[in-house]
Amino acid sequence: MDAEEYSSRLELARQYNIHFLGPVQADRWPRTQGRLFRDVQSLGEKKYAGFCQSASIDSIDKPWRGQTKHRAQQLAANCERRFKEYRNEAGWRLHIEPDVFYRFTVEVACPKCRARLWRSEIEAAIDGTDTHVKSLEERRKERSPCSCTRSWDHPEDPGINELFSDRAEADIKHDPPLPVRKSTLKKKEKPDRVYGLRQTENFRTLLDSADKRVPMDSNVRRLRDTLTVSPFEHEPEPLLFPFLIVEAKTGKTATQATVQMQTAFCIRRLLTLQYDLKTAPEKEYNNESAWETGPLVWFLSWYGELWRLSACFVETINGPVPHFTVVDLWGGDIRCKDEALQLLLIVDYIFDWARDIYRPAVLTELDALSTGYIPAVDPDIFSTMERSASVPTRYSQQSQSHLTFAAVDSGPIIDPNLPGSSHPDGTIRDAAILESRFLVLCITERDVENFLLSFPSVEQSTEAVLTMMVSLHQAWCMTADTLNSVEVQWTGEFRPHDQDYDPDEKFYVNFVLLMFLSPEWEPVRQLTCLAVSKAAWRTLLAKTTILNATETVIMDRLQSCPPVGKVEIGTFLSRLKEQSIMNNLTAAVSMLCLSSSFYKRGKIPRELLLCRFNGYHVGFRINNSPSVLDLVTIVYEAHKIGRREPADPYVRLSRIQTKQTVHINRFHMWPRRKLLLLHISGCILIDGSGYENSPKRCIYVVKASYPPDDAPGLARALCREGRYYSTTQLGPGLRPRDYFSSLNGSTEATTSWRTECNPETFEDWMEHLEAQLQNRAGMTASSPIPITSSEESSEEGDEDSDELMLDTD
Incomplete structure (x- = not known):
């Protein structure tokens, strides 16, 4: 130079x-x-x-x-x-x-x-x-040096690094070119x-x-x-x-x-x-x-x-x-x-x-x-990759005996509770067990007549259509094929199509995602959907007494609905299903409720955004009074007879019980949710709303595993030292609008159990746990552990340890 x-x-x-x-x-x-x-x-x-x-x-x-x-x-x-x-x-x-x-x-x-x-x-x-930062620190604590014996034909080959690469003397572009000399411009x-x-x-x-x-x-x-x-x-x-x-x-x-x-x-x-x-x-x-x-x-x-x-x-x-x-x-x-x-x-x-x-x-x-x-x-x-994942072929034979595989969405799990722990005052269960539900009211043109006749009076059917009108104010537009894919992805339920099925038929849809705890203390993520085909919507308006002027405004509004395809909604649902055990438990305790919507910029949180269309941001938002949830639940309960599911094809419920295996979030989906603070034992005690014939409270095992004779001591430690959390459990027969005031509650831990509840109220439960241990023949501190969270049940890979906030007070 x-x-x-x-x-x-x-x-x-x-x-x-x-x-x-x-x-x-x-x-x-x-x-x-x-x-x-x-x-x-x-x-x-x-x-x-x-x-x-x-x-x-x-x-x-x-x-x-x-x-x-x-x-x-x-x-x-x-x-x-x-x-x-x-x-x-x-x-x-x-x-x-x-x-x-x-x-x-x-x-x-x-x-x-x-x-x-x-x-x-x-x-x-x-x-x-x-x-x-916390997640990285946790992962590093779990890292250990390799102690494998090197074989004669593979003495010290760590493999090629797949993360990084380099370029030697390759042209870096400058745009615009650099005027490094008066007479020339340097482009590279x-x-x-x-x-x-x-x-x-x-x-x-x-x-x-x-x-x-x-x-x-x-x-x-x-x-x-x-x-x-x-x-x-x-x-x-x-x-x-x-x-x-x-x-x-x-x-x-x-x-x-x-x-x-x-x-x-x-x-x-x-x-x-x-x-x-x-x-x-x-x-x-x-x-x-x-x-x-x-x-x-x-x-x-x-x-x-x-x-x-x-x-x-x-x-x-x-x-x-x-x-x-x-x-x-x-x-x-x-x-x-x-x-x-x-x-x-x-x-x-x-x-x-x-x-x-x-x-x-x-x-x-x-x-x-x-x-x-x-x-x-x-x-x-x-x-x-997790240690439980398969290894390259050249190592498969010599390492096969050490491999374990974790099943995801592998069917119902009979009893997630610690055997013998259930009592009117409390129970202990694995936090990884979760139920996914898909509740949908999907009306096509051929369903309109039966749907309207299912109401006792014309006035009530008209009121239902008016409620739909309000609910679909922020609707998305989806094809029938995309709508069906949502249920398949969420619960694995595939419903056969009839002869008139058109995969490209357009529907106006609105979703509500609700996280909650059931009376049995099972975390539930429920996706509720209201879907009305374009043809059905015109027929509904024609058969009710809604004014023509209102009909025109409604149809004009629905014409601007953003289209959401299979890729956009599928990607979003996949991220929802990859939330960690702790994130899902936190959301369930707070009764997180989200509704689908579309707005100009600033209304949809980044983590809940699906796509953009014509200047609108399309995604989910927090909703404390979701009319869709109320309407669809009422219709479902009215069509259900006892324990028998509705016979009408336009309202249905599918569910699946799974064991979560995700221990760290790459994507944090829940907005403004502070993770629950775990006790130093890796467990957490939650107080409930007192359902009849349901335990009053529950200990969730999130990270720790313990021998059976530790259960009474664990319960005593949590009621003395644990942070106090409470929630409203949701069960059959409870109308959604009755619990709207409890939706999206705070997860701040401001008090402890010892200040909220007299430890003496736990004594019957403690005595029950101790009696159960004494009744188990041959059970000792070294006996097999009957409940272990999914985080402990499979050997974790270096990148997949749960993000835990421990309460050591």
Whole structure:
């Protein structure tokens, strides 16, 4: 780089608000990234001689430390040789970079046991109290080192890393081109190496799905077409949102200043990609991004043996215009073993940060913009799968005896209660057992006559139609095929079609989702649906005494209903069904109630948004008085005879009892719901509304498992130490409008059981539990555990531990 180009780049960097500050005091670091930077500087103080001194302890708890120390010794020796040979840039890069960036090429988890092959010396973390931080801490507590014996034909093959990839000397596009010289414009630049995220199946699903910000009638809707995700030219498999950039020189002629100016605009380009992703939800929905740390790019520059690490981040100073700031964190001569070790540990740390913090944050931001659904694990990434999942074929025979498989929606579970625990004063049950119900009033044109005649009088049938009119004010438009798919997905019920069935017939629909606890203390998620075909709606209006003027207004309103397809509603329901055990229990205790709707921006929470249509946001909202629920329930109860389900085809109920297996939420669907606080035992005690012939209260086993003779002690501990929660149980014969005042209740824990209830009222229950134990022949503290939550019943993978808030008071 000559002096003219350097001066031109320096001036342009000032215009673009690019600032190289060098080493600065910690108070100049961004608050959200301060912990990351402190960790890097701590690793930059490690000494080779004092690292891995205790062979007996380290070889068991941290077997990789000895390997890291050996790699540092080899790196220092290798670097010393290149220095003496006076190698050019290509020679340095060929021999040094594979050693330094080794971690980015191999899998982190053992293909056999899913335990860790290595861990960062300091595991990357961020300051905060949000759910993701707690979840990450819980997962890391469960991680253990691999202790598998390596076979002769497979001694030490950790597999290829599927999370990250890199590009060497690939063109980064600048749009508009950079005026770095007076006579030319620079459209592209080629940094020596860039690391980013691979397009795994989860990324592909999100990017190939529709962008929520784009109207449904737009020709270009895929998120990958509306959002820039890579700085490179079009590639079959793009490198997504790069986070590490490397620039190498031989040290013969290069200076730090020239390397900075050579890389400045590529750094800006990478940060801009991340910044645009973070601010997209804020601009569109006026919602704060969930990405706590925000954009961050690591910059490794080296001149032969001299290496330097800088952190690049975005600041908004005196306004919304972004400033791109670069600060130095570490530097060293890696011919020295101390500095070689420090560099390897720092690269390990960057990998750990990219895997546990950066990549999940990018996925979350993309999900906020996309209509696509992704599961809690990435099918392309072996280290994110549960230990209960199948392993590659080459390990299947030798590992088959250790595998367990968890069934999802596998049919009814006879009794979720702890045997012998039920008593008028209380019961104990597995929190993972949940019932899904689908209650629908679906009227086609051929059903109109029978539906109207089912009411005792014309006045009552007219009132019902008027109630429908109000209920369908915020209706969606769905085809018959889409509507049927909802029941199949929710409860697995597939109903045969009659000869007149038209899969493309249009219906006006409105949904209500209600979470509650039954009199038997079973968590229930009920999806209630009112659906009226277009033809049936015209016939209903014609057969009742509604004025023609009103009819015109109604039909005009319904003509503007947004269409919702199978993909949009299916994706949303899948996310609902992936809520964790604790989230569902919290929603049931609070009697969460949501209704389908469509509004202009600002009315639909981001997590409940399905799509956009003609400027409207289509999704669900909190509703404290859902008329649809009241109407459909009344019609269902009127058509039901005793325990026999209605014979008329237009009103029906299906249900399925399942055991939940989701332990961590990638998507938090319930708005404004604070998780219930668990007792330190991993259980929670809930007070009820006192249904006749139903236990007054219930202990839910969420995380813990315990021997049977602990049940009386557990109940006593919870009534003395647990936080107090109460709810209204819902059972047959209760009209919805009678409990509307209890919907969407608070889950704040303001008092404890000992202040709300006299412990003496539990004594009959305690005596009952103790008597039951004495009656069980041969039952001891080491006897088989009769109830274990799903979280404990299957070996968890590294990515799937439940998000728990423990009450240790």
